[in-house]
Amino acid sequence: MNFELFAIDGQDIKIIEKLVVKLQDMMTDGEHIDYIAVQKKPAVTILPDSITISNKRIFMCEFTKLGLATDFEIFSWKDIKDIAFKEEIFGSKVTVIPFTGENLSIDYIPKIQARKLYQLIKGALETSKLKEIALEKEKFIVTTPPIQPAPTFEIHQPVEEEVVQNNSVIEPVKEAIREPIIIPAIVESPAPKIEEDDDEITLKLRKLKSLFDKQLITQAEYENKKNEILSQI
The missing domain is CATH 1.20.5 (Single alpha-helices involved in coiled-coils or other helix-helix interfaces)
Structure with missing residues (x-):
């Protein structure tokens, strides 16, 4: 891997190499590193803190125990509420604001790196929000219910018929003749399918x-x- 791709804004290339090796073991399918910001204190710092962003998550890294251990705080984009940074005399203080839990900050981030972090994280949060909105829209799609056939009813009407015998008219005899009349029931049309x-x-x-x-x-x-x-x- 070309580590120099992540050292274009003055990052320490040796720290970049150590971080990338560790981060590669944590990458998921389709995940890749977009940017790494490395702490730079006025005094010499052998193992500075750092902030790494991928296309899926943000990694806040702190080397401990003289570099023998590494503490990671990892958030997916949907878990982050906002990002903020404050420019100070020596670098900037970058703060990640999650929806739950305490805010996490790393200071002495070079100003140019802090501005790039802010821009990229804001863009990632907006993209994540748009995806959530699109998923919410899909939940409101109403499927059309199957159309049930309308029930029918048979109505029998009596019909008068004259019975003639020996050329004389006998009083009419009412005989029920089954002549079904089909009357479709009034059924409300199902709601049309709504697709947004x-x-x-x-x-x-x-x-x-x-x-x-x-x-x-x-x-x-x-x-x-x-x-x-x-x-x-």
């Missing part, structure tokens, strides 16, 4: 994400175009 298609913005975002996943566009092109689409909301 994705709106235009959602379709554009899906198409844009597909182009990015296929590596037909760069990360910067993806983010710029996505922000342009979202500004139309």
Whole structure:
């Protein structure tokens, strides 16, 4: 793997190599690393903390026990409420805000890396939210119930018939002749099937994400175009 891809904003390449080796063992199918931000304190830090984001999750890493152990706090995008950062004299303090539990922060993140983290995490959260909205729409699709045949009723009407005998008219004899008359029952038409298609913005975002996943566009092109689409909301 070309580790230099994750050291384009001044990250320590040695720390990048150690992190990527550990993270590769935790990647799931279809998951890949998008960006790694590495802590840089004013004093020399042998094993700094870091924040890694993939296309599925965010990893907050802290080396402990002189590098013999590593503590990871891992969140999927649906578990994260928001991201915030504060620029200070030496770098920035980046804070991840989950829906449940305490906020987690890492300070002394170089400012350029903190801004890139904020941009990428915000974009990932917006994409995750749009996916949830699309799933909610699918739940409201109403399936059309099968049409039941209308019941029928038979009505028998008596018919008068004259009986003639020896050329004389005998009083009419009423005889019930079964002549069924079919009257369809009034049945309310079933509710039409309701299908809500994705709106235009959602379709554009899906198409844009597909182009990015296929590596037909760069990360910067993806983010710029996505922000342009979202500004139309």
